[in-house]
Amino acid sequence: MTRSPSAEPAPDAAPPSGCPAAVPLSGPGFQIDPQAVYRAMRRDHGSVVPVELPGGLPAWLVVGYREIHQVTSDPELFPRDVGLWNQWPHVPDDWPLLPMVGRPLPSIYFTAGEEHRRHVRMxxxxxxAVDPFEIRGHCEQLADRLIDDFCARGAADLVAAFCEPLPVLVLARLVGFPDDEGADIARVLKDLADGGPEAQSAHQRFGAHMARLVAxxxxEPGDDVTSRMLAFPExxxxxxxxxxxxxxxxxxxLTTADWIGNSVRLMLTESDFADSMARGRRSVADAMTEVLWEDGPTQILAGRWPVRDTRLGERRIKAxxxxxxxxxxxNTDPLIRQG
Incomplete structure (x- = not known):
């Protein structure tokens, strides 16, 4: 990561040769009607789409169900090893998507092979070891607290006041944070996920929270995830x-907050679904299952990096x-929705 953010993209940072022009992976369509964007991509490019990330960096967006299954089922050919990325010489240090794509760091999320398995063991x-009944108790207590707060105000943005804070407040307790740090961690993760100008500083603040927790x-060990990790013998x-x-x-x-938000929206805005819930034909669990197919919490996930040149769909993918x-x-690929 050597060039400055203002430098021109290097020649080999252009869209892969022999492909149609890359699709910018941005714009209001992804917020307004992402499925329409995906349908257009599939129509124009097939199951593996050349895309352009902010800063002119090239990538492939895999939109075919079979191709995603192929990639995720073959970790030897398609490992989650960000160190393999062939665009590192062209990635500026302040690239806003860097916290989400990752760096070559010794983390369970950014390593592969035996190094990844070492982290998994810990x-x-x-x-x-977390008791599921303990998780349920935390969820109910913290949900009641959030609901009581906005009920007292008489109005609420349900995403900001309930869907986003609830998962991180529960997780904060489980890993060992006191409740008063949970709200700040929620703000940090929102800035991180937005991928905007605050993403880099949010990532640093997030790391600072965790460093303090480890110390x-x-x-003073406790009955929490962090203490159990520290007690692991390796x-x-x-x-x-x-x-x-x-x-x-x-x-x-991030995934749970979006899942809750999309489920609440389905239950409140889709009249047929709301009516079936009121009549007892559908449940909250039904809503959340439907959302996983129709409006999943993770639309695009980075990423995988092939260890050698290969073919995926109709595309030639470089190492x-x-x-x-x-x-x-x-999830909406016509090949799995037919019939």
Whole structure:
């Protein structure tokens, strides 16, 4: 990452040769009607779409269900190893999507192979030790608190006042934060996910929260995820603990917040669904299942990087090209919706 943000894109940062012009991965269409955007992409480019990220960086958006299944089922050919990305010489240090795409760092989310499995051995038991009834209790208590707060005001933006804060407040408790830090972590993760000018500073603030938590739980262990990670017998650095906690919290919060928000919108704005709930034919669980197919919380996920030149769909993919998983588009792929 050596060039300045104002420098011109390098020649090999252009769209892959032999492909139609890359589609800018931005614009109001993604917020207003993303499925219309995906249909146009599939019509014009097929199941693997050449796209352009902010700053002129090229990538492939995989919108075909079969192709996403192929990529995610073959971690040897398509590992989640950001260090393989062939565009690193052209990525500015302040690129706003960098916190979401990732850097070559020793984290459970940004490593592959044995290094990834080493982190899994430490993180998974720490998470699995959480009592599901404890999680339910936290969810109910914190949800009641949020609802009581906006009921007292008489009006609310349900996304900002309920859907976004609830998951991170629960996660904050589980990893070992006091409740008064949960609200700030929620703001940090919102800035991070937006991918705007505040994303880089939000990522730094997020790391600072986790560094303080690691230090606090090392000094005074408790019954929480962080303490169990620190007690794991294999040796890890403080940076590794911090990065893994960031991955756990971000992955658990961002997807859950959007899932709750999309489910609430379905229940409140789709009259047929709301009527079926009122008559007892549908449930909240039905709404949340439908949302996973029709309006999933993660539309596009970065990423995978092939270890060698290969073919995917009708495309020739070079080693180190960034593959973005178009989960929202794949769920509406006509090949799996026929009949």
């Amino acid at each position: 993180v998974v038991p720490a998470l699995e 606090a739980r090392r000094a 040796e890890f650095t403080d940076e590794e603990y911090m990065l893994d906690l960031m991955a756990i919290t971000a992955a658990g919060h 180190g090209d960034l593959l973005l998983l178009g989960l929202g588009a794949a």
